[in-house]
Amino acid sequence: MKYEAERTQLSTYLSGMGLKHTKQRDVILTIFLDSDDHVSAEDLYQRVRKKSPSIGYTTVYRTLKLFVDAGLAQEHRFDDGLTRYENEHAHHDHLVCLDCGKIIEFNSELIEDAQEKVAVEYGFKVLHHRHELYGRCSDCENKSQ
Amino acid sequence: MKYEAERTQLSTYLSGMGLKHTKQRDVILTIFLDSDDHVSAEDLYQRVRKKSPSIGYTTVYRTLKLFVDAGLAQEHRFDDGLTRYENEHAHHDHLVCLDCGKIIEFNSELIEDAQEKVAVEYGFKVLHHRHELYGRCSDCENKSQ
DNA sequence: TTCGGTGCAAAAGATTTGCATATGT
């Protein structure tokens, strides 16, 4: 079964907190895991209602918060003013091409290490971070020359 | 006179765009430049009304947008859901405390270098970037233990 | 005098909460 790890993680969290495992939570989890990286509550609600029209917006909203608490999702606020939820999978950062809009994921041990040094310097405990490089990808750079 | 450069920049922008130089804009600019780095419209309004109670929230709000257009301020949305405006100065990144909301600025040559390595690796030309570390500041970390 | 600016009130957009009912344990 797909998403076994996530289901287990949620179940563990639910029983550990004396919370219930409901049909709604199951449906929402499945659709959330199948969605693009950054869904808003509204996005997800629209997808959920196609599959289960009886599920309300509030439940989707509260379930996303639950996922955050359970460590399955991260909340992010972007410049369009919407709160989006990101499926917490292997950490990565982004290169965003301002010409073609392409988004490239990257990972850099060097950056993570340097970041940790900064955190230590300020006595700051980092829980998560966001790092985005905006510019021109190689394709667009070549095209414009 | 303090803030001469900023005043000139604003005046130039205003006349260039056929806009007017008003008392309100002057008051708001002065207080904005004297404020901490990351003020929300509400923050600034509270300070402004102490000095000039007749100035409305809407004017503060619209004036901040004006500052952004004039290149005097940058709009920034952090993950706490508020829009904040920062006086546009030398580049820096942010540490954001998820408990108390404090925002600390930092600069790291190490990170900038590591970032450049990533860019080269992907043939990416970086024009600007955004790097935020979310977590707990030393004060909150100590408090909770 | 003319056109942008201001301030109020109200709209809009998104998130959050209260409450009666439904449901998992």
Place this chain on the structure above:
DNA sequence: ACATATGCAAATCTTTTGCACCGAA
């Protein structure tokens, strides 16, 4: 049976807009 979950409606919170009056150029 009991405590949590759900779904609706309504409240909040923040950002934005409409409009009549004001004021700088």
